[in-house]
Amino acid sequence: MSWEQAxxxxxxxxxxxxxxxxxxxxxxxxxKIIENALAELRLATNKxxxxxxxxxxHLPTKGIHLSLVSKECLAxxxxxxxxxxxxxxxxxxxxxxxxxxxxxxxRRVACKNKMALLSLTRVPDKELRxxxxxxxxxxxxxxxxxxxxxxxxxxxxxxxxxxxDYARLLASVGxxxxxxxxxxxxxxxxxxxxxxxxxxxxxxxxxxxxYGIKLFLSLNYAACMELGGLKSADPLxxxxxxxxxxxxxxxxxxxPTLGGFLVKADSEGRPGPFTYGRNQADGANMLAxxxxxxxGIIIWRCFVYNCQQDWRDRTIDRARAAYDYFYExxxxxxxxxxxxxxxxxxxxxxxxxxxxxxGKLKKTNHIMEVQIAQEYTGQQIDLCYLIPWFKExxxxxxxxxxxxxxxxxxxxxxxxxxxxxGIAAVANTGNSENWTGNDLAAANFYxxxxxxxxxxxxxxxxxxxxxxxxxxxxxxxxxxxxxxxxMSWNTYEKYTAPLGIGFMVTPHYHYGPNxxxxxxxxxxxxxxxxxxxxxxxxxxxxxxxxSLYYPPLSQMYENVDTCxxxxxxxxxxxxxxxxxxxxxxxxxHIYDTHFEGVKDVERMIQMWKxxxxxxPSKEFHRVEACFHKQLDNAKEWCDQINSYFYRKSAINDxxxxxxx
Ligand code: GCV
Numbered sequence: 098m099s100w101e102q103a104x105x106x107x108x109x110x111x112x113x114x115x116x117x118x119x120x121x122x123x124x125x126x127x128x129k130i131i132e133n134a135l136a137e138l139r140l141a142t143n144k145x146x147x148x149x150x151x152x153x154x155h156l157p158t159k160g161i162h163l164s165l166v167s168k169e170c171l172a173x174x175x176x177x178x179x180x181x182x183x184x185x186x187x188x189x190x191x192x193x194x195x196x197x198x199x200x201x202x203x204r205r206v207a208c209k210n211k212m213a214l215l216s217l218t219r220v221p222d223k224e225l226r227x228x229x230x231x232x233x234x235x236x237x238x239x240x241x242x243x244x245x246x247x248x249x250x251x252x253x254x255x256x257x258x259x260x261x262d263y264a265r266l267l268a269s270v271g272x273x274x275x276x277x278x279x280x281x282x283x284x285x286x287x288x289x290x291x292x293x294x295x296x297x298x299x300x301x302x303x304x305x306x307x308y309g310i311k312l313f314l315s316l317n318y319a320a321c322m323e324l325g326g327l328k329s330a331d332p333l334x335x336x337x338x339x340x341x342x343x344x345x346x347x348x349x350x351x352x353p354t355l356g357g358f359l360v361k362a363d364s365e366g367r368p369g370p371f372t373y374g375r376n377q378a379d380g381a382n383m384l385a386x387x388x389x390x391x392x393g394i395i396i397w398r399c400f401v402y403n404c405q406q407d408w409r410d411r412t413i414d415r416a417r418a419a420y421d422y423f424y425e426x427x428x429x430x431x432x433x434x435x436x437x438x439x440x441x442x443x444x445x446x447x448x449x450x451x452x453x454x455x456g457k458l459k460k461t462n463h464i465m466e467v468q469i470a471q472e473y474t475g476q477q478i479d480l481c482y483l484i485p486w487f488k489e490x491x492x493x494x495x496x497x498x499x500x501x502x503x504x505x506x507x508x509x510x511x512x513x514x515x516x517x518x519g520i521a522a523v524a525n526t527g528n529s530e531n532w533t534g535n536d537l538a539a540a541n542f543y544x545x546x547x548x549x550x551x552x553x554x555x556x557x558x559x560x561x562x563x564x565x566x567x568x569x570x571x572x573x574x575x576x577x578x579x580x581x582x583x584m585s586w587n588t589y590e591k592y593t594a595p596l597g598i599g600f601m602v603t604p605h606y607h608y609g610p611n612x613x614x615x616x617x618x619x620x621x622x623x624x625x626x627x628x629x630x631x632x633x634x635x636x637x638x639x640x641x642x643x644s645l646y647y648p649p650l651s652q653m654y655e656n657v658d659t660c661x662x663x664x665x666x667x668x669x670x671x672x673x674x675x676x677x678x679x680x681x682x683x684x685x686h687i688y689d690t691h692f693e694g695v696k697d698v699e700r701m702i703q704m705w706k707x708x709x710x711x712x713p714s715k716e717f718h719r720v721e722a723c724f725h726k727q728l729d730n731a732k733e734w735c736d737q738i739n740s741y742f743y744r745k746s747a748i749n750d751x752x753x754x755x756x757x
Contacts, residue, residue, distance in 0.1 A: 101531050103266055103539050104566040107144035113209050116146050118185055121153045121160035129307035130192035134163065134199045137265065141203045159183035161202075163195045174273070174309070175220030178202060180212050193309035200269040208565040219551070222509045225435070225464055225519030226549035227274040227313075228267070229359065230526070234286040239279050240470050240607075242477035243527030243534035248277045252285050254297035260304060263526070268308040270546025274521075275310055277301070280361035280398065282317035287324060289314050290344055295351040302352050311356030313396065318360055318380065319368035320344070331373035332383035341387040349391035357394035358384065359437070363401050377401065377422055378429035385431040396521075397430070398466070399423050399438045399454065406621040414633075414640035415621030416442035420453050428460035435518055436463040440490050442642070443622060445523075446599035447474050447481075447590045448663055450654070453645035455504050456495025459513050465490075465504065468523040469541040473600075474589055476608045477525060477538040479727040480701065481589040482582035484544040484556040491552050496647035505552040520549050535723045536716050539567065540582055556583060574711050577704050584697065590663075592694025592731040595687045595738070596677075597667035598624045598632060609730055610737040625670055628745055631683070632666035643668055662686075673746040687742050688750040691735040698724070698731045 119142040124131060135152060138161065142150040156162060159182075166188045171177065176189040176198035187198035201219060205212070231239040232246035247259050254277075267275065278286050288294060298312070305312045321327045321340045331337055348355065362369030362380055370380030381397040388395065402418035423436065430436065436458070441449025445468040455465070467487055474481040491505035499512040507517035522545045526532045533539045543563045547554055560582045561575065568574045593610070594601040600622040604614040615622045625633055635642035636655050643654040653659045657669045662677045673684035681689065702724045709717055740757040743750070750756055 102262065103532050104543050104563055105262075105265060105269055106566065107141040107203070107207065108566075108570065109147070110145045110206060110209060110570075111147070114206065114212050115159075115183065116148060117159040117183060118161065118212065119146055119148065119150050121151055121157040122163065123153050123156050123160065124163035124195075126163065126165060126192055126195070128192060129303075130196055130309065131163070133265075133268075133307055134192070134196045137196075137199055137203065141206075145206060157184070160185070162186045163199070164188055165192070165195070166190065170218065170220070172220050174271075175218065176201070177218045178215060179217075180215040185212070185215075196268060196309060197271060200271075204269070204562060204566065208562055209570070221271055221273075221550045222505075222552055223519040223549055224510065225274055225521070226272050226546065227276070227464070227519065227521035228272055228524040229276045229280065229466070229521050230524045231279040231281075231470070232277060233279050234284055238527055239281060240472045240523070241527050242470065243525060243532060243538075244529035245527055247526075247528040254294060254301060256297060256300040256304060259528075260301065264305055264308040264310055266532075266542070267310055267546065270543060271550035272546045273309055273311060274313060274356055275305070275524075276313040276315055276359045276396075278315045280315045280359060281365070281367060282315050282361075286315070287317040287320050290316070290320065290348050291324065298352055298355075302354055306354055311354070312352075313356040313359055313394075316358040316360050316384070317368070318362045318370075322368075329373065330368060330370075332370050332375050332379040333373075338383060338387070341384060345387040345391065345393070349388070349393065353391065355391075355393065357388060357396065357433075359396040359398070360384065361398045361400065364398065365404050369401075376426060376429075378426045378434075381434045382429075382431045385434045389431070389433050392433075394433050394435060396435045396437050396464070399436050399452075400444075400466075402621065404621065405619050408617050408619070408623060412640070413621065414635065414642055416635065416642050417640060417645070418442075420457075420645050423454060423461075424457055426461070427458050430461045432462070434462060436461055437466045437521055438463055439466045440487075443599055445473050447486075447586070447593055448597050448667075449599065450597075450646075450664055450667065451490055451493050451495075451504060453642075455507055456497035456502065456513065456647060457645075458516060460516065462516050462518050464517070464519045464521055465508055466521045466523070467545070469538075469545050470523045470525040471538065471541070472523075472607050473602060474586075475727065475730070477534045478608070478723050479589060479730055480535070480537050480581060480585040480723070481541075482537075482544070482556070482560065482585045483541050484548060484559055485583065485586050487545070487548055488556055491548070494650075496650055498647070509552065522549075531716075531719070536567075536720050537578075537582070537723075539563070568716075569711060569713075571711050574708055577708055581701055581704055584701070588694055588697040588701070588731075590694075591690040591697065592734045592738075594624075595666065595690065596632075596662060596683065597664035599667065600624070601738070610734045612737060612741045624666070626742070626745055628747075630670055630672040630675070631742075631745075632670040633668070634670045635668045639670070673742070673748055682748075684742060684746050684748045685751060688739055688752070688754070688756070691739050692754055695728070695731045695735045698728045702728060 176194040179186045189195045236245045319330045325340045363371040385395045399419040501511040544559045564578045601612045603609045603611045743756045
């Protein structure tokens with residue numbers, strides 16, 4: 098099988114800089130990580146300049162020097178990069194810092210940045226920068242839109258050149274942890290903590306360690322029953338506790354540098370402590386104690402909610418669930434537990450308010466979980482560059498009462514007693530040749546890593562970096578692809594579920610519209626539309642969810658006049674004639690944005706067509722095919738949404754456009 102190198106293509110950049118920099122490299126360091134750094138330099142030099150770089154045993158006057166230093170400001174993973182008189186010095190406290198420095202250097206060359214007198218220091222602003230794969234042991238991927246798994250084939254773990262390329266891609270953007278298997282741990286995946294898989298896991302751990310990536314595994318909470326034959330998984334039961342202690346001892350004997358485990362418990366049919374009348378902290382702490390001797394970490398997901406809800410019952414609100422279960426447990430979790438909290442209270446919709454637990458947990462480690470797999474945002478067919486959305490989330494103020502009160506401050510550990518520890522993304526890769534199916538979806542893979550490293554980078558900067566490294570160096574390509582990426586999230590929002598209401602997707606598949614698809618079901622994701630109006634009342638008169646935020650957010654969301662338009666229907670049930678802050682009525686806004694969304698996609702297709710002769714044909718046509726499917730999707734959404742709400746409300750579009 099062949100595959101492409103995503104943004105590590107190292108396209109020829111001849112003539113732009115003094116190639117003498119890339120003739121010689123000097124370092125005193127030895128070991129796997131430094132070997133990888135040197136290998137990357139060799140590969141890049143060969144591809145970019147058609148030349149060879151030689152490792153020399155003296156400091157050259159011109160060339161590259163990688164050296165370890167001892168500087169507090171660089172912490173564990175930071176580096177300094179300096180150019181002076183033809184010598185590029187990369188300095189770090191650790192070899193992984195040097196590797197990151199090499200990738201920064203190569204990125205700068207690929208983007209044709211100036212090298213002379215360069216002087217920069219880069220330190221990641223979040224401790225944990227993680228990917229979560231939902232890959233199954235049978236090779237399928239839950240919510241995977243880029244082919245099958247490259248981690249698993251025929252119930253075996255695969256470690257090959259593609260795995261190395263994967264590790265290179267992660268390290269190149271600074272991702273330092275990954276979970277390779279689905280949080281829904283079923284079948285043989287439960288056995289990852291047994292002898293059956295230790296040998297191949299060892300190979301994987303060794304490879305990942307050499308790129309500064311900690312391997313984590315998703316864990317089946319009921320493994321003590323399924324593997325150990327116990328009658329219960331009660332976290333306070335002594336036999337259960339003893340089983341896990343023994344099991345973790347075995348695991349860490351074999352895999353001493355394993356990062357730990359990710360656990361989805363009591364969620365969507367997965368087992369958990371609730372079955373035994375215990376709470377989430379009881380479950381997490383039981384496992385955390387078992388791996389504490391080995392410095393292991395338990396990452397415990399907060400995606401806990403009742404998926405057997407009665408749609409008739411308006412007092413239950415799925416959006417409240419994580420808050421209601423976890424807020425009162427703040428402080429009850431052990432030090433080696435990290436809670437992983439989805440960015441919003443529902444499930445990776447194109448727009449949601451941020452989860453109100455952010456800013457409220459003051460005594461518990463936690464990270465934010467986002468999704469680049471685009472389950473609800475076009476499934477890597479429709480273009481939806483999510484970095485502007487993630488930026489908005491990171492920049493949101495929680496009003497936690499401290500000077501630094503944004504979510505990015507929190508995740509950097511700058512407020513809430515430093516309990517914010519980083520960010521994770523549900524990954525969007527598979528074994529498709531180009532990693533992400535739609536070539537443009539790789540911008541989310543790249544962008545997530547860069548943003549995880551540095552929250553201050555802008556969406557435009559990230560897009561530009563990615564384009565320069567991915568596509569031929571042409572002003573028009575850069576300009577058009579940037580514009581396409583940057584308009585895509587808003588476009589997607591326009592033609593799908595309106596004003597923050599979310600869902601309205603085809604049940605189970607989650608691509609394409611089905612307005613009532615989840616309306617009379619058990620999943621807790623309703624729009625409550627009738628002849629008079631639409632939206633979920635989450636004010637004090639409704640489910641009370643708006644009050645979970647600190648003021649002034651709680652008041653702003655509570656009041657229908659101050660609630661931002663884009664979240665109006667998430668928080669309020671209003672009539673179709675309700676006037677938005679943008680002065681439009683709700684119904685007219687729905688009509689307008691949906692027609693506009695389709696027009697935007699038509700425009701995007703024209704923009705892409707303009708690049709036909711500037712891009713390699715294969716990539717061009719692959720993306721073009723996605724755009725055509727996106728247009729069909731946008732039209733279907735537009736017609737179904739507009740017709741549905743026209744039929745419900747009996748209010749005409751004041752512009753008289755075609756509605757069915
Ligand atoms: C892995 C959503 C998805 C599920 C996913 C779940 C989760 O419900 O549809 O496929 O399961 O989120 O995040 O655990």
